Amino acid sequence: MNEQTRPIESDAPRMGAVLEAAAARLARAGIDTARHDAKLLLAESAGRSLSDVDKAVLMDDAFSQFAPSPEARGAFESMLGRRESREPLQHIVGHAPFRYLDLDVGPGVFVPRPETELVVQEAIDWITAHGLYSPRVVDLCAGSGAIGLAIATEVPGAQVWAVELDTQAAQWTRRNMHKVGERFPDLVANYRLEVADATCPVTLATLDGTADVVISNPPYIPLTNVPQQPEVRDFDPDTALYGGSADGMMIPERIIVRAAALVRKGGLFVMEHDITQGDRTVAFARANGFTEARTHTDLTGRPRYLVATR
Structure with missing residues (x-):
């Protein structure tokens, strides 16, 4: 697996790093709204709001603190992969x-x-x-x-x-x-x-x-x-x-x-x-x-x- 397609590890240390890595993956897939989509998927997978994502990034929180359960972190990786394949964001979040x-x-x-x-x-x-x-x-x-x-x-x-x-x-x-x-x-x-x-x-x-x-x-x-x-x-x-x-x-x-x-x-x-x-x-x-x-x-x-x- 090359660097471009390697999944983001669920235990990535900081929210800012997770968000930027996810946005980079979506941007490479040709998605114009890559950062917004990555942020929304982070929020949806953890049952949080967009403002919660902004706050966690600003406070330099750990990803595991924002999404404490393995299920939430796994859901984010799954959602990110679906969006990377160009499935509509609205279909993914429902x-x-x-x-x-x-x-x-x-x-x-x-x-x-x-x-x-x-x-x-x-x-x-x-x-x-x-x-x-x-x-x-x-x-x-x-x-x-x-x-x-x-x-x-x-x-x-x-x-x-x-x-x-x-x-x-x-x-x-x-x-x-x-x-x-x-x-x-x-x-x-x-x-x-x-x-x-x-x-x-x-x-x-x-x-x-x-x-x-x-x-x-x-x-x-x-x-x-x-x-x-x-x-x-x-x-x-x-x-x-x-x-x-x-x-x-x-x-x-x-x-x-x-x-x-x-x-x-x-x-x-x-x-x-x-x-x-x-x-x-x-x-x-x-x-x-x-x-x-x-x-x-x-x-x-x-x-x-x-x-x-x-």
Whole structure:
């Protein structure tokens, strides 16, 4: 075994040395956030917080003091090896942050991304600006439930209908619905999951013309643009990634058509899309029932999501 792949011994003397060695291993594996990931794995394996790791490093504590049990030290080595092989950090720890929530994630469900938080914020800002209480919100392609659960817990009285076709992903939606419901008891009455095709005209047909907001993060990656990141390409389900055509627009276009039927006159539609699809989503929305449509950028300035009104 060479120097680059030799495991970190569980009895490494000091926390600082353990953290730096772990970060170096992850960096050699091509992980941009190597130190952050190593720190989070240290915390998770020992059942501690990130601030506990910082404190232990600052105090020059021994690794065995931070993680007293052999099980915890072994768990750290196992987690580190998994991350080194480019398994998503969120799969290893079993959860992912999204806005004010901590959601369970794992194989079979798309890991929520920070850029999708902007999509949610757009909808919440619109609801607030229009003074809506108990708005009707439809989340198409729910996945982990991130979008709909965020709105249900942040917007007073929001009534949310979530739609997810993939049965394995829907299991994660339900899991998070119950998890979040432990903190927000009203969620039981205010959040509903429909396991169905979000593009089908009969799905939630009783809501047609009544939704205040329709919001979606559909699969949209062009089939010709396979992601380079192993964490995305090899672990996120294909059904949550690819938009069904060479340009990735087939499913987003069907979502736009379904949203146009669901949303009421004057209502809002927000949809995340690929950075290459801004102009096309705007044009398609304007041609299919939306009087106003524009694309908004993410925090890096790239066109990221469609905002349209009836």
